[in-house]
Amino acid sequence: MSALLEIRDLTVDAGDVRLVDGMNLTLRRGEFLALVGESGSGKSVTARAITRLDRRTRLAGSIRMDGAELLTMPESELRAYRGARIGMVFQDPLSSFNPVQPIGRQIAEPLLIRGVGRAAARKKAEEMLGEMGITRPGERLTAYPHELSGGMRQRAAIAMALIAEPELLIADEPTTALDVRMQAKVLKLIREAATARHLAVLFITHDLGIVAGNADRVCVMYSGRPVEENDVRTLFRAPVHPYTRDLLAAVPRLGRGVGSLTAIPGVAATPANRPAGCAYHPRCAVAVQRCATQVPAFEARAACHLVEVPAR
Amino acid sequence: MRRFLLGRTLSTAVTLVGLATAVFFLMKLLPGDQATMAAGRNASPEQIALFRERLGLDEPLPVQYLSYLGRLLHGDFGQSAVTLQPVVTDLRNLMPSTVELVVVATVLSIAGAVLLALVTATRAQGRADTALRVAAVAAGGIPVFWLAFLLQWLVGTELRWLPVAGQLSTDTVVPVRTGFVTADALLAGDPAAFGDALLHLVLPAIVLALPAAAGLFRTLRASMLSALESDYVAVARAKGVSMRGVVTGHVLRNAAIPSVSLAGLQIGWTFAGVVLVESVFGRQGIGSYLTTAVTQKDTQAVFGAVLLIGAITVLVNFAVDCAQLGLDPRVRRAQLAAA
Amino acid sequence: MTALTSPITRLTRFTRRPARRPWLDHLVLAVIGLLVLAAIFGPLLAPHDPYRSDPSLRLLGPSSQFWLGTDEEGRDVLSRLLVGARPTLLSALVVVLVSTALGLLVASVAALGGRWADEILMRTCDILLSLPGLMLALAVATALGSGLTGAIIALVVAMFPATARLARGTILRTLTTGYVEAAKVMGTSRVTLMLRHVLPNSLDEVLINATLQIGGVTLILSGLSFIGVGAQPPSAEWGAMASTAARYVTVNWPAAILPGLLITISVVAFGLLGDMLQVRRDPTLRKGLR
Numbered sequence: 001m002s003a004l005l006e007i008r009d010l011t012v013d014a015g016d017v018r019l020v021d022g023m024n025l026t027l028r029r030g031e032f033l034a035l036v037g038e039s040g041s042g043k044s045v046t047a048r049a050i051t052r053l054d055r056r057t058r059l060a061g062s063i064r065m066d067g068a069e070l071l072t073m074p075e076s077e078l079r080a081y082r083g084a085r086i087g088m089v090f091q092d093p094l095s096s097f098n099p100v101q102p103i104g105r106q107i108a109e110p111l112l113i114r115g116v117g118r119a120a121a122r123k124k125a126e127e128m129l130g131e132m133g134i135t136r137p138g139e140r141l142t143a144y145p146h147e148l149s150g151g152m153r154q155r156a157a158i159a160m161a162l163i164a165e166p167e168l169l170i171a172d173e174p175t176t177a178l179d180v181r182m183q184a185k186v187l188k189l190i191r192e193a194a195t196a197r198h199l200a201v202l203f204i205t206h207d208l209g210i211v212a213g214n215a216d217r218v219c220v221m222y223s224g225r226p227v228e229e230n231d232v233r234t235l236f237r238a239p240v241h242p243y244t245r246d247l248l249a250a251v252p253r254l255g256r257g258v259g260s261l262t263a264i265p266g267v268a269a270t271p272a273n274r275p276a277g278c279a280y281h282p283r284c285a286v287a288v289q290r291c292a293t294q295v296p297a298f299e300a301r302a303a304c305h306l307v308e309v310p311a312r
Numbered sequence: 313m314r315r316f317l318l319g320r321t322l323s324t325a326v327t328l329v330g331l332a333t334a335v336f337f338l339m340k341l342l343p344g345d346q347a348t349m350a351a352g353r354n355a356s357p358e359q360i361a362l363f364r365e366r367l368g369l370d371e372p373l374p375v376q377y378l379s380y381l382g383r384l385l386h387g388d389f390g391q392s393a394v395t396l397q398p399v400v401t402d403l404r405n406l407m408p409s410t411v412e413l414v415v416v417a418t419v420l421s422i423a424g425a426v427l428l429a430l431v432t433a434t435r436a437q438g439r440a441d442t443a444l445r446v447a448a449v450a451a452g453g454i455p456v457f458w459l460a461f462l463l464q465w466l467v468g469t470e471l472r473w474l475p476v477a478g479q480l481s482t483d484t485v486v487p488v489r490t491g492f493v494t495a496d497a498l499l500a501g502d503p504a505a506f507g508d509a510l511l512h513l514v515l516p517a518i519v520l521a522l523p524a525a526a527g528l529f530r531t532l533r534a535s536m537l538s539a540l541e542s543d544y545v546a547v548a549r550a551k552g553v554s555m556r557g558v559v560t561g562h563v564l565r566n567a568a569i570p571s572v573s574l575a576g577l578q579i580g581w582t583f584a585g586v587v588l589v590e591s592v593f594g595r596q597g598i599g600s601y602l603t604t605a606v607t608q609k610d611t612q613a614v615f616g617a618v619l620l621i622g623a624i625t626v627l628v629n630f631a632v633d634c635a636q637l638g639l640d641p642r643v644r645r646a647q648l649a650a651a
Numbered sequence: 652m653t654a655l656t657s658p659i660t661r662l663t664r665f666t667r668r669p670a671r672r673p674w675l676d677h678l679v680l681a682v683i684g685l686l687v688l689a690a691i692f693g694p695l696l697a698p699h700d701p702y703r704s705d706p707s708l709r710l711l712g713p714s715s716q717f718w719l720g721t722d723e724e725g726r727d728v729l730s731r732l733l734v735g736a737r738p739t740l741l742s743a744l745v746v747v748l749v750s751t752a753l754g755l756l757v758a759s760v761a762a763l764g765g766r767w768a769d770e771i772l773m774r775t776c777d778i779l780l781s782l783p784g785l786m787l788a789l790a791v792a793t794a795l796g797s798g799l800t801g802a803i804i805a806l807v808v809a810m811f812p813a814t815a816r817l818a819r820g821t822i823l824r825t826l827t828t829g830y831v832e833a834a835k836v837m838g839t840s841r842v843t844l845m846l847r848h849v850l851p852n853s854l855d856e857v858l859i860n861a862t863l864q865i866g867g868v869t870l871i872l873s874g875l876s877f878i879g880v881g882a883q884p885p886s887a888e889w890g891a892m893a894s895t896a897a898r899y900v901t902v903n904w905p906a907a908i909l910p911g912l913l914i915t916i917s918v919v920a921f922g923l924l925g926d927m928l929q930v931r932r933d934p935t936l937r938k939g940l941r
């Protein structure tokens with residue numbers, strides 16, 4: 001499998017605050033990668049940096065898609081990636097739609113702005129809605145966003161992200177605003193659509209629980225840095241970074257009592273006051289002196305001073 | 313949809329009747345005998361008696377009220393004590409000139425506000441944006457009639473760029489057909505006269521348009537900014553839409569919604585503002601008619617003109633409500649649910 | 652929903668967070684302070700008698716004796732401007748105070764008086780609101796006869812419906828808050844409820860609205876003076892001064908320009924003061940210069 005997306009040493013600054021501090025990530029074609037972290041960990045900022053959606057942040061480092069550098073590409077060229085090669089789904093399905101335009105037009109927009117005829121674009125939009133499991137898709141095209149339910153809107157948003165057949169889907173907490181039943185459905189839809197299209201998915205979430213059965217690989221972020229990355233089985237079975245372990249201990253699982261749940265002490269580090277050294281050290285149960293002064297390098301599978309690096 | 317329109321039509325009708333009722337009570341408030349006023353200053357006792365009978369002033373109040381409403385329905389607004397003509401005739405003759413002015417002013421104000429908001433919204437907080445917002449705040453505080461004098465002096469008298477008075481230059485004659493000078497000039501196949509009429513419209517229209525444009529610009533700018541910061545704009549950009557496409561395809565229509573209702577209100581205010589502008593520029597119209605009527609204590613004419621402008625305001629707002637229905641699907645549903 | 656929306660766009664903003672402008676607030680307060688000082692001490696400060704006309708001194712330019720020159724009747728423009736602050740601002744203030752009080756009264760009756768009272772009062776307000784303020788004031792002033800008093804009453808009639816509408820909304824909202832419900836449960840009478848609990852808590856919004864109205868009232872008052880139903884000559888009210896002096900703009904431009912300029916400055920200053928109060932009450936409203 002070749003790398004579709006390669007993020008190297010990405011930093012994102014907003015004003016004088018460093019939101020993302022040295023992010024590295026590789027996404028292969030057809031791979032489902034979950035990017036997990038608390039709010040403020042920089043996971044969404046990383047995702048949005050890929051298409052340079054945030055106009056007020058300064059980006060440095062490298063983001064390559066199929067070898068082409070996205071970070072320095074002129075905006076006009078980047079537009080050919082947005083929507084066409086990279087589809088995006090966002091958290092709030094209601095505000096993702098223009099309230100005064102029928103959803104059909106909005107779903108078809110990635111095609112319409114690329115010169116696809118109205119009739120063809122409409123037909124494709126209808127197909128996509130059907131694929132997303134929306135009944136009577138032809139009639140829904142003329143509906144306005146407020147006339148649909150939350151789950152239906154999110155399915156329409158996925159249809160909108162996939163209509164131009166992108167190679168990469170960035171889903172930024174697409175299930176957070178939905179109720180639990182709908183979360184499972186939407187997740188399944190994304191999973192199925194990805195398999196059918198050999199689509200790479202960058203799935204951003206704060207919920208490790210929903211990652212387990214769906215992702216191929218997981219990358220955990222804390223305070224703007226990646227702390228651990230591995231395939232999903234290994235990560236769940238044998239997490240090495242203390243933060244990942246603490247996170248997993250906070251996820252309820254079948255067969256274990258609620259009593260076994262432990263909350264992580266302390267408060268999450270914000271980008272504005274990131275602790276020196278390993279950002280997690282004030283909350284870490286096993287931190288040693290070195291953790292407070294020296295930023296651990298990401299080696300092999302985690303960024304932690306206490307993890308033994310296997311000799312290669 | 314039909315029920316909504318029906319409801320709005322009904323409440324518009326109620327407002328119109330209410331307006332007439334308010335004017336009726338105001339006329340009752342007038343000091344002195346209404347018949348004496350209506351008959352004119354130099355009327356003989358017989359004439360006054362005639363007017364008293366014609367106006368039904370001997371009848372009990374409810375009867376007077378009903379017959380007053382009846383007269384209004386037949387287009388009888390009474391007689392002007394100055395022109396000695398029915399007020400309706402005066403108003404009908406003067407209407408085209410005023411409508412012409414208000415239309416040009418409204419076009420100027422909307423075009424100016426939209427243009428400025430477009431230019432500044434995408435580069436908010438820049439120097440031009442700040443300067444414009446300060447100017448807009450100041451423009452909202454300028455007394456219209458004073459601005460009229462000022463521009464007349466600066467642009468007309470000192471710089472001699474534009475004519476300062478009247479509807480046409482004295483040597484230009486346009487045969488009256490519709491009463492709209494510009495339209496008549498075109499009908500007469502006289503482009504020079506058309507240009508002349510337009511030039512005469514520029515200054516008074518600018519004076520009327522300025523406060524309206526200032527308010528509209530501020531509303532439009534604020535709603536464009538909030539639309540630009542909305543999620544669907546981020547989504548549209550993620551779909552690959554260009555900035556220009558985002559503004560024309562998504563931002564403008566959303567931003568237009570609050571601005572359209574303001575623009576509707578402003579048409580009414582512009583009609584009222586005509587009172588302060590037409591007489592300065594020596595234009596014959598409802599406004600200058602009203603100014604003369606007030607100074608001459610020609611009450612029938614005053615109330616006739618006020619009623620007319622009030623009715624126009626109410627009807628414009630009704631039209632705007634209907635336009636809103638077409639613009640915003642959410643209103644459509646909310647109104648339908650309420651109706 | 653808003654809590655969920657914000658992270659998505661937090662960083663896509665096209666604007667910087669609007670700068671706080673303490674200097675603007677200070678400027679506004681200083682201007683209003685000066686206006687109030689002129690309204691109180693204007694007659695004492697005036698170097699000449701503002702009403703004494705002298706045909707031999709007509710329309711003089713600025714000089715060491717008459718700093719801003721004289722008007723068409725030979726009266727000192729500076730003195731008239733200083734003296735004029737009082738009738739101009741005081742009448743606007745009176746209008747706003749009376750119309751606010753009336754609006755509050757109407758709103759209270761509408762909110763507590765049952766469905767019919769509410770329906771009739773609010774319908775009447777809607778009808779009055781359907782007329783542009785200037786037209787309504789003009790009609791009422793004509794009916795009452797010209798003069799500043801007539802204009803003031805006319806403007807009260809024109810301004811109170813908007814206040815009543817606003818206050819009714821605020822009162823109805825306050826009526827459903829916890830402490831009012833609690834007072835209701837304890838058997839407080841409706842009038843006491845209104846006076847002790849509801850009105851004081853609705854007041855700040857209404858007062859901000861009143862501040863914002865001062866500018867509009869000043870403008871309409873000056874317009875009425877121009878048409879001839881407001882302040883009558885020889886009053887030094889700025890609107891009347893602006894409309895007469897403007898005709899002589901070619902001869903003595905300071906005399907023509909200053910009254911209008913002062914009106915503009917006061918309208919803008921009171922508008923910005925209202926904004927300031929509003930932002931202080933609800934900082935999320937901060938949008939720079941509105």
